[in-house]
Every structure is written in C-alpha cells, then in structure tokens.
Amino acid sequence: MRKTLLTLSFLLCIHSLGARERPSHFISDPSNFFLRETKRSLESSLANQSDRLGINVFVLLEPQQDLPLEEREIHFKNLGNSWTDKNWTIISYDPDQIAPPLIVTGGPFRQEHDAEFWDAEIELLRELSLQSWSKKADIDFLARQISESLVFLSRAKDAHVTTLAKNYKQQQRDKTQALLSRHIFLATLAIASTLIVAFSAFLIRKMYLNQRKMRFPRTIRETRLGAPHSGGSSANLFFESHPK
C-alpha cells in the first residue's frame, strides 16, 4: 500500500513538472496578454517557419511554477525535447510577475554551431525585449527575433557563416598581430636609424678630426746664444748599451 502511494505521488510529481503534451498552437496565452491581432500574426509567423524550416518557437505566457531557475530550465529543456526533435525554443514569461522571460533552446543546431555565440545572442535579445516603454517584456519582439535568429543560423550552416566568423576572428587576431609586428618593426627601425645617425655622426666627426690639419699659434721669438733658428736645450740622455 505504501509502495503504491509512493509510486502515485511520484507520477503526479512527474506529471506536474514535465509530463505535458505538445500544445496545438505555438502561443499559449490564457491571460490574453497579447492583443488578438498580434497573437494571430505571431502565431502565423511561427507556424510558417515551423512548416518551412522546422524551427519551433513556443511562447508560454503562463504563471510560473515556484521552482529555482536551474530546475525550471531543466523542466523546459525536457519539455522541448519531448515536443520536437528539431530546433526549438521555449519562451516562458509570466505577465503577472516582474521576472524577465526565461528562454530555453534545444535541438541539433546547438551541436553544430557556436553555443557561446548563441547564448550571447539570446541574452542580447532578452535585454532588448526588456527595453520597451511598457512595464512588460516585449514578448512579440523577442519571439520574432529568436525565430529570425534560428532561421539565420540554419541558413548560416549552408553559407559556412560560422567558418567565416571563425575566419574573421582569426583575421582580427592576425591583424592585431600584424599591427603589433609593425609597431615593433617601426620602433626597431627608429632605434636603428638613431643609432646609425649617431654612429655616422661619430664617424664623420672622427674623419673630420683625422683630416683636420693642426696649426700652432705663432709666438714671439726670443733668440739666444747667437742662434737664428733654435736656442737648444739640455734634453739629452745617455743610455746604457746592452747586447741584443
């Protein structure tokens, strides 16, 4: 009896957390957060992209379960994977709360593309969605932009955009490296030029000094001992003679 009760309670818990059928529409809006026209237009757009490109963006505008963020992310990840095996995104937002929308993505593209880039893109879109004039997040904008971004990524695969982006990063690195090398080269050139100029100046000065003729100033001549040219001196040395 106890085992049966435990099993039932576990199943109920599972059901309450994740066991949920795929909704018939991409937008679940029980509180009529969207205007009818907006809702119809967005639903049409999301359905169209799902049909053409297999991109599923679900917008769940429902009260949030009182769970930590990580558990809610796991919950929606399980939901998304159970609803479709293609690329998907779930945007969960409670209009009655001030919490920002939660965006969880999944599907094959995360293995094919730069997940870091995609997470940054989602974060940027979330920030942009919160910058509307109303107090609520602009979920229409968010859903459309995420959808467009997924379309871009799916097409980018064919166009090798990721490769191009990597090449671009490599180019940027190369460019920075080239710039650094150029600066080092210029600095070396400047130092070398300075040294060459200094050395040349030194050589020129040395050559000039070597070539320069030196003339002594004239002095008043005072003759002595009746000698016309030299007065002589006693600078005389007797040296010893040794055999060689």
Add this chain to the structure above:
Amino acid sequence: MAPPRKHSKALSLPPSLFKGGARDCPSCNHHLGISPSICPNCQCHLEGLDPFIQNNHTPLQTIMDTTEIVKNDDQLIRKAIEFTELKFPQLRLIFCTATCPKDFKASTIAWWMLNRSTPSTNASWTGILLVDPVSHQVTFQVGYDLEVFVNRQKLDALLIECGQWFSIREWAQGATIFFEELHKMLRKAHKEALKIKKNFIKQR
C-alpha cells in the same frame, strides 16, 4: 685696417703663456735667462762651435742615417714622421744618427745642426732626434717656434722610454715609438695652445 679675425690669426703670442720650453744651455745644462747671447756658465755661443764641427751646411733630410744603424727599417720611422708632418703642416721632423765629436754632447751637435744646416726652411719649426750609437746618447732639439709647445718633463720621460729600446740596439723601434708618442704629445699641446690663444685674445 685689418679685420680683427685676420689680425688674431697673425697674432704672435708671448712664449711665457706656454708651459713648454726649457731655456737651458745645450752644452752645460745651465738655465739661461731671457735672450742671452752667450751662456754665462760655459761661454757657449753658436759661432764658437763652428771651428770644432766639420761638414758645415749639411742639408737636413727626414732620415739622416750616417752611421747606418737603421738601414732597411727606416720606412717605419719615415712613416711615423710623415704622419705627424701631415697633421702638423708647420712642423718638420728629422731623425739623425751620427757619431758626435769627442767631448761634445749630442744636444750640442743637434742644436748646431738645426742652426747651421741649409736650406733651413721652417727651421724654427723643426725638431731633430739625434742618436749617437757610439757615445750612447740621444737628444731631441727643436726650433724656437716649436719649443714652447714641447713639454720638457714629458720629453725627458719619452727619451728615457726610447733609450730603453736604443740600449738593446732596436734603433728603428725606439725612434718610431718616439715620433708616435711625440705626435700624441703635440696633439695635446695643440689643444691647450688654442685654448690659451683664445683666452689671450679675450683678455686683450
């Protein structure tokens, strides 16, 4: 009126401004006063030497190896002399080897040669290094114009250094070293002389 610069070039400075030059008798080493016509100690006078020294009026040459002690090595000495003469166009340097007459000092003979040899162009700017291998003497005598720029103490030290080479009969080596060191000495003297001249002109 001549421009001041030209005047300063032609200016003759008093010898007392310079440290070089020792006024002593080439015969007896007696210190002489200003312009004595005869040595008060030994009565030495140029004309008094003429009867004792033969071969008057010998023309001065760069190398005068009358005793033939340097022979093939004279090129080294000639090179050193020509290098100094090139840098100092006023100067004329002579290397002479000779046997001095008995009872005559080499300094007396060299002094006499400087005054009596012809033609005597630039004789007062001439320096003669005379080596007597027989009496083992070496002397360096200079003309009036050059003597004020040759420091006597340094010259004596240089003669002692060269005398060590001459004592082992390395005549060419000793003479070459002498002229090379003399060149350095003259360079310094020239530098100092220009300073003295500049100061003298300023003070005038």
